[in-house]
Amino acid sequence: MKIKLISTIIAGILLAGCGSDSDDTGTDKNKKPTTVLAFDGAINGMVATYLCDGDQTGTTEAKTDGYGKVTIFSDTFADKPESCSVLFSVPKDGIAVDMSNGKDMSKVSYSIPKGLIKNGQKDIAGTPFTTLIDKTMKETGDTDITTAKNSVFTSLGLDSSLTSDQKDELLANPQQALAKLDKTIAQDIVAKTVVLSDVLVSQKDDETVTVADIAAVTETIAKDIIDKNPAYPKASEGSNDIIIIDVSDELTDKDNFDQAAGGEVPPVIGDITTKPPTKPETELPDPEDPPVEPTPPTPGTGGGDGGATD
Structure with missing residues (x-):
């Protein structure tokens, strides 16, 4: 069964599909622009750092806007994106917000490995899935x-x-891909995206954790969320309340992580998925006036091209 662009399944996730891009104030605008997206839902407040062959590198001065977008100004990145990797991160002491549910994403980082972006690709996104591909x-x-x-x-x-x-399409333009999928498959992907992001945060400092365990934990908890909340990401059918899942702190506990990797939901996480916090749609942040101002208050000198010479 195909679905339309309805909030029942994708909730506020489709925010990333519209709106203008954050310009990189202070950047050499003579260089070619490329828009990139940080997406779980759309994440406001992250900078994008690119690294291309030949040590061409730079970090955007602007942060992702209310639609999760920021612009990289680089001829190398525009002309040879297949030779580049991208890291989305939150500046020190900065904050980031998931615009689809208001969740704090300040500890999140997403990556796109070299080779995943194709030459001529119109849409480019850093997501939990692209990050797991990078880790793999x-x-x-x-x-x-x-x-x-x-x-x-x-x-x-x-x-x-x-x-x-x-x-x-899911890796490059998640909101567009989700809109075309069967309702049940789309719901499964949304739940796994949210949980995977939390798992990655909880294990970001552990270089010994395996991709297999990360995936197993994600599957275990995502299934539990949907089993207990069949209208996810809505609180219930017809509700205007959005479920907010955050199990990143709980998964820093090794026992909880190992239990979930073994296919069992830890009790402390089961309590969260049984009665998850919710937020009315009317209280979600406005993408046109996001919590984090995308553009720097004063022009910088390095710009989105980081002083690199293409």
Whole structure:
């Protein structure tokens, strides 16, 4: 069953699909612009750092706007994106917010591995899924993007649910991809996206944790969320309340993480998924007036091209 762009499944996630991009104030605007997106729902308040072959690198002065977007000004990134990786992060002492539910995302970082962005690709997104692909490549030492991509979708229980084209679209333009999917599949992906983001935050300082365990924890908790909240991400059918799931702190406890990796929901997390916090849609942040101002208060000198010479 195909679904329309309805809030029942995607909630505020579609915010990332509209609006203007954050310009990189102080950047050399003579260089080619490329818009990139930080997405869980759309995340406001992150900067994007790119690294291309030949040590061409830079970090945006602007932060992602209320639609999760920021612009990189770089000829190298625009012309040869397949040679570049991207890291989305929150500046020191900064904050970031998921615009789809108001969740604090200040500890989040997302990455796009080199080779995932194709030459001529219109949409570029950093998400929990692209980050897990990056981690897979680093863990295995295999630089083949297709192998890593298929491995991640398989480990998350999504390989048989999506075609190759649907996988590519989900990685590049999540909101557009979700809008075209069967309702149940879209709901599963939304839940796994949210949980995977929390798992990545909880394990960001542990270099020994495996991708397999990260995926297993994600599957265990995402299934529990949907089992207990069948209208997720809404609180109930017809409700205007959005469920907010945050289990990142609980998963820093090794016992909780290991239990979830083994397929059992830890009691402390089960309590959260049984009665999760909610927020009325009317109280969600306005993407046109986001919590974090995207543009710097004064012009900088480095700009989105980081002083690199293309």
